[in-house]
Amino acid sequence: MKRGYGWGDAVFAVVALGAFLWGVFGPFLWGPTPNPVMGYWPPGLLFCYLPAGFIVTAIGYWYFHVYRKGELGGEELGKD
Amino acid sequence: MTGSVALAITILLLYCGAIILIGVWAYKKRLPGAEDYFVASRTFGSLVMFCAVMYTIWSAFTFYGWAGDCYTHGIGLYPIASPGVVMHGIVLAVLGYRMWVVGKKYGYMTPGDLLYDRYPSKVYLVLIFIICFVFVLPYIGVQLIGAGIGLQALTQGQVSYLFGATLGAVVLFCYLFVGGQRASGWTNVFQGITFNIVLWALFFALLAKFPGGLTAMTAKALEVRPGTLGVPGPTGYYNWSMTLHQALSGALVITWPHVFQKTFTARDKKVFLFMVWAVPLLEFLFYIAPTLLGTSVVPAFLGGQLTKQAADEAVQRLALQYMPYWFAALIVCGVFGAMLSTADGQAMIISASFTRDLYLRLINPRASERLQEILGRALVSVGIFFSFLFAWWRPAGIVEMVAQFAYPGYVQFAPPLIAAFFWKRATKEGAVAGTIAGILAIAVMVFKIYKPPFGMTSLVFSLLCNVVVFVVVSLLTPPPSAEIVRKFYGKSAVFASTATSAVYTASVQPEARERRGGLPARLASLIALLHVRA
Numbered sequence A: 001m002k003r004g005y006g007w008g009d010a011v012f013a014v015v016a017l018g019a020f021l022w023g024v025f026g027p028f029l030w031g032p033t034p035n036p037v038m039g040y041w042p043p044g045l046l047f048c049y050l051p052a053g054f055i056v057t058a059i060g061y062w063y064f065h066v067y068r069k070g071e072l073g074g075e076e077l078g079k080d
Numbered sequence B: 001m002t003g004s005v006a007l008a009i010t011i012l013l014l015y016c017g018a019i020i021l022i023g024v025w026a027y028k029k030r031l032p033g034a035e036d037y038f039v040a041s042r043t044f045g046s047l048v049m050f051c052a053v054m055y056t057i058w059s060a061f062t063f064y065g066w067a068g069d070c071y072t073h074g075i076g077l078y079p080i081a082s083p084g085v086v087m088h089g090i091v092l093a094v095l096g097y098r099m100w101v102v103g104k105k106y107g108y109m110t111p112g113d114l115l116y117d118r119y120p121s122k123v124y125l126v127l128i129f130i131i132c133f134v135f136v137l138p139y140i141g142v143q144l145i146g147a148g149i150g151l152q153a154l155t156q157g158q159v160s161y162l163f164g165a166t167l168g169a170v171v172l173f174c175y176l177f178v179g180g181q182r183a184s185g186w187t188n189v190f191q192g193i194t195f196n197i198v199l200w201a202l203f204f205a206l207l208a209k210f211p212g213g214l215t216a217m218t219a220k221a222l223e224v225r226p227g228t229l230g231v232p233g234p235t236g237y238y239n240w241s242m243t244l245h246q247a248l249s250g251a252l253v254i255t256w257p258h259v260f261q262k263t264f265t266a267r268d269k270k271v272f273l274f275m276v277w278a279v280p281l282l283e284f285l286f287y288i289a290p291t292l293l294g295t296s297v298v299p300a301f302l303g304g305q306l307t308k309q310a311a312d313e314a315v316q317r318l319a320l321q322y323m324p325y326w327f328a329a330l331i332v333c334g335v336f337g338a339m340l341s342t343a344d345g346q347a348m349i350i351s352a353s354f355t356r357d358l359y360l361r362l363i364n365p366r367a368s369e370r371l372q373e374i375l376g377r378a379l380v381s382v383g384i385f386f387s388f389l390f391a392w393w394r395p396a397g398i399v400e401m402v403a404q405f406a407y408p409g410y411v412q413f414a415p416p417l418i419a420a421f422f423w424k425r426a427t428k429e430g431a432v433a434g435t436i437a438g439i440l441a442i443a444v445m446v447f448k449i450y451k452p453p454f455g456m457t458s459l460v461f462s463l464l465c466n467v468v469v470f471v472v473v474s475l476l477t478p479p480p481s482a483e484i485v486r487k488f489y490g491k492s493a494v495f496a497s498t499a500t501s502a503v504y505t506a507s508v509q510p511e512a513r514e515r516r517g518g519l520p521a522r523l524a525s526l527i528a529l530l531h532v533r534a
Helices: A005-031 A043-067 B003-028 B034-042 B048-059 B060-073 B076-078 B085-106 B110-119 B122-134 B137-154 B162-210 B213-224 B240-251 B257-265 B269-286 B288-302 B308-312 B316-320 B325-363 B371-394 B399-420 B428-446 B459-476 B483-487 B492-508 B512-516 B518-533
Strands: none
Touching: A005 A043, A005 B076, A005 B085, A005 B240, A043 B076, A043 B085, A043 B269, A043 B288, B003 B137, B003 B162, B003 B325, B003 B371, B003 B518, B034 B085, B034 B162, B034 B257, B034 B325, B048 B085, B048 B110, B048 B162, B048 B257, B048 B269, B048 B492, B060 B076, B060 B110, B060 B308, B060 B325, B076 B213, B076 B257, B076 B288, B076 B399, B085 B269, B085 B399, B085 B483, B110 B257, B110 B325, B110 B399, B110 B483, B110 B492, B122 B137, B122 B162, B122 B325, B122 B399, B122 B428, B137 B162, B137 B316, B137 B371, B137 B492, B162 B288, B162 B325, B162 B428, B213 B288, B213 B308, B213 B316, B240 B399, B240 B459, B240 B483, B257 B325, B269 B288, B288 B316, B288 B518, B308 B518, B316 B428, B325 B371, B399 B428, B399 B483, B428 B483
């Protein structure tokens, strides 16, 4: 059954898009030189690419499994 | 041939034999008809679907080229994985599930089946076939080239490049001809597991061999090749535009024809709910290994002055120098797995697109399921043969050319595909015009006729051209029929669509056109439609 949009849809869209943009442009905020405090991990990887991946995984799981309770949208397309 | 080379060839042949056995097993499970050959009767569960999608994306390039590119240009390649392909889980849930639902209901097996139903234009169907054929066939050749180079490097020239490419083509033919999409999916599980284990094992083994671990290794890499750990990298290649290019090509991976087709193979909705979290999780975690191999391990072990070609061969060189020979042979098995798991999906889509989009729709609409299946098998053979000829020819700079040409070519599906489910007003004329605009934009950039502003890459520029032309032409042409709207948006959407059609008709009817003139009438209709949408 077709449903309306709520706060969760807005949170999902903002967080997913934000994570995408952070992953693309965030690394430009840091120089290429890691330091011992970071365990010599590349800063772009540590602060942007990996968090973006974690956030997209988490928000995707929360949105489709918890907020929408398994509803993906488009279910009505298969019915006559 | 030395004993160690004989051992390597034996390991590789055993691996290839196991893959062919899976193909034979898939053949025994077959059902009659084209649907089974092209989309495995839509029976893939979560694990098979996951491997089929992920390992179709990861190719021979992932094995050699990824670390090589990270060494040469720095860590800026990683965004193709995260935040690029990690978005694919969400895209599969939002878009892929809808594609699967209508695919199951109306029997779609190819991108052309779905898009032609939504945009019923024969010109568009031919454009779809061109994208599926022209942008994919050379890519299979590139995979075979990867197999040839891998085996030649492993044996240090004792086994020829052509033997590796031929072996790859023969194995591909053996399991794909007999087992079709089911063989492709199940072999991808086996190939993907091998691929993952071998690459991570190499990374950890080299990490353990370097005194001081990752910290010392990174410090050494910084000393010998500064810049690899950040953007835009040592060569300045990964500026904002190139980074966006990589991320978008990853996020829109569903538009790659061979990934597009896999969407139709899922068994049920649970598969898509699984993919939502499994795809991003594996994607961004897995790529840590090849990325750090390129940015830290290779510079630390081999120095900072490798040429581009030497950097592409660095993974194999590290395995040969620092690991037992049998492990280096497993690396080549991993390369074969990566290569085959991509090439099989690509050979399937060429075969299916020719059979379904060209032959069934344009030449013989009454072709039986049996005939389609026979044609599908024959065309898989022809596609692999031509790809082999391409690998034999091995034109210079082909890998770069394909990367520059293929990804932007694939994403030309994106605007019409997204609009197919989310924009009722999208029309076939818009899809044709937008796709042509996108392809022309790629051509003018590849042949260096025009350089777009702001340093835009061919993917970003062609996608922008496609979207603008697609939207404008759609708004200036008659909306799709109620039947199409019902199919792709559900019954509830038909009423709104009918109202939109009425506004359009009223705005371009003869008296209105007379009152406003030709082009102004169309622009007025555009404004009216935007008003209705608002």
